[in-house]
Amino acid sequence: MYTGITGLWRQGVWLEQVPVCHITSVHVTAGGGIRSLIVDVSATCGRLLVATVRRADGGAEIGVAEGTCCRLQINVDVDLVLWSPEAPVMYEVSLALDSGDAVVHPFGLRHIAVKSGVLALNGNPIFMHGVLHQGYWPE
Numbered sequence: 001m002y003t004g005i006t007g008l009w010r011q012g013v014w015l016e017q018v019p020v021c022h023i024t025s026v027h028v029t030a031g032g033g034i035r036s037l038i039v040d041v042s043a044t045c046g047r048l049l050v051a052t053v054r055r056a057d058g059g060a061e062i063g064v065a066e067g068t069c070c071r072l073q074i075n076v077d078v079d080l081v082l083w084s085p086e087a088p089v090m091y092e093v094s095l096a097l098d099s100g101d102a103v104v105h106p107f108g109l110r111h112i113a114v115k116s117g118v119l120a121l122n123g124n125p126i127f128m129h130g131v132l133h134q135g136y137w138p139e
Contacts (some may be wrong), residue, residue, distance in 0.1 A: 021045040028093060028107045034079045037063070041070040041092055048098040054091035056106050069097065080121045083108030097117035 025042040034132040039051050042070075046069045053063040053074055063076035089108065096102045111122050118125045 010093070019099055019101050021047060021097060022101040023097060026095060026103060026105040028105065030080075030109055031073050032073075035076050036094075037074045037080075039065075039072045039074060039095070041072075043069050043094060043097060043101075045099070046070060050096045052094045053091060056092045066113060069123065080109055083110045084122055085126075105117045108132075 006081050014059040017030065021044055023041055023043050025031055027040040027107060029038045029040075030036065031038045035051065041049060043049075048066070050066045051072050051074055053076055054061050063074045065072040067072040080091070081087065083089055090106055092104055092106045093106070094102065094104050113120050113123075115125070120126065120127055
C-alpha cells in the first residue's frame, strides 16, 4: 500500500561574511488581505530598512516599503496568488539595510487548516503522502 519514499536531499552549504550590522532572519505573513504583506526582520542593529516584492520568476516590482527596522507592511499592486501544488506561485522580497547588508527571501503564500479532521490547503482538502521518518521500506 505504500510506495518507497526517502528523505533529506543533498543540498549545498556555504559560508559568507556579513557586515557587523546584518539581517539574521526574515518572516513574511499575509497582512490581512490579498494585497498586503507583513515582513518581520531580525537584525543585529536597528536601522532603515527597504523592502521590495516581486514574483520570483523575474516579474516586475509589485510593492515597496521603507521604514525603520524591523517590521514593515507592504501594500502590493496586484492580488497575491496563493501557492498550491497545481499553481506553485512564488514571490521574493528583497531587503536592504542602510548598513549595506541585503537579503533576498523567497516565499509562497498559503493557508493551512484542519477541517473535520481533514487537512485543507487554501480551503480545499488535500491528501498528504509522506512519512515522518527519513524513509519507509516495508521489508
